[in-house]
Amino acid sequence: MxxxxxxxxxxxxxxxxxxxxxxxxxxxxxxxxxxxxxxxxxxxxxxxxxxxxxxxxxxxxxxxxxxxxxxxTSKIADYSLANQESFTEQMKKIGKIPSSEILSIEILSDYEAEIGEMLDLVPGEKLYRVCRVRKADGDPMALEIVYVSQKLVPNLHTLLYEDTSLYKLYEDYYNLKMKDMEVHIEAELADKDVQKKLRLKENTPILKISGVMQLEDQRPHYYFVCYHIGHKYSFSVRLPRKRAS
Structure with missing residues (x-):
């Protein structure tokens, strides 16, 4: 060729x-x-x-x-944007063992006003900020930061371990019914903090995905920001043809 x-x-x-x-x-x-x-x-x-x-x-x-x-050595994770899948589900689908390195779990009452608005919180209402490195077969795949109201997930810090799926906790332990989410995707270069946490070289491309998950009763559930290592992921979605009227 x-x-x-x-x-x-x-x-x-x-x-x-x-x-x-x-x-x-x-x-x-x-x-x-x-x-x-x-x-x-x-x-x-x-x-x-x-x-x-x-x-x-x-x-x-x-x-x-x-x-x-x-x-x-690796199969690239192909993630369909048309369906909600947890990281654990994604990795198991391609035959990898998912795990997490928990960098921090914080309870905050002082946070950006925009986050409070997205989660429909009153000023000063406490939320959890969970920062994890998501891994497949022990290799870093993504840096994930999740913000969720403490009222929705009381005592989360006592239940979350490195092999725990947040999705399973939400659905099976807290009995929260997740419906859908709106996501935003940006391509950018990893900053120094992301480079350090994911052990990346300078100027490594990443995909930054952020959004808010909604519950079936229309309440906002959590806000997340996830930095995916660019060369380890591909994303796909089926787009219907909309004809001009």
Whole structure:
């Protein structure tokens, strides 16, 4: 397969292999072809192949084993925006073991007015702020910050552990009936705080997703901000055609 040899040749190779991993053409544990074979396949220099493989390795998608070759290490998490799925459900669906590193659980009475308005809180009403690193097979995937009224989830700090699903607590323990959420998605570069918490290099792209979950009785449930490591996720949604009248 010939590739335009102008700018960013190695990124085109990277993107092609990335898509094959994402679509499961290249499966976790599967071997990547040797450099000399890839060089002929893409009709490019060995240097371009090495740069593409190095970026894939830096992104945690492949690993090189001395004397044994190069192998796929990860399946990209494909998250449908048309359905509500917890992180635990997402990871189990692609065969990974979900876990969390709890960075902090705080009870706040002083917070941004905008958060209070989104959650329909009276001034000074207490809420929980939960900050966690979400992991798959022990590797960081996302930084999640959740704000939820203490009245809705009393004693949350005594129930939340590193292997606990917040969704299961909400639904099974607190008997809260979640309905839907409106989300906002932004692509940006990780700031220093996110870099540190997710162990990212400078200028790593992330997807920032935020929104408010609504309960069936129309009360706001929680507000969240989640920073997803860009190369570890893909997001999909089915969009119906709306014809002009």
């Amino acid at each position: 010939a590739i335009d040899k102008n700018d960013f040749i190695y990124m085109k190779i990277y993107n092609d292999i990335y898509e094959k991993i994402k679509s499961n053409v290249l499966k976790p544990g599967g071997r990547i072809q040797p450099e000399n074979v890839l060089k002929e396949q893409y009709n490019v220099s060995r240097d371009s192949i090495r740069k593409a493989l190095q970026k894939l390795e830096n992104d945690g998608l492949i690993s090189r084993r001395a004397g044994a070759g190069t192998y796929v």
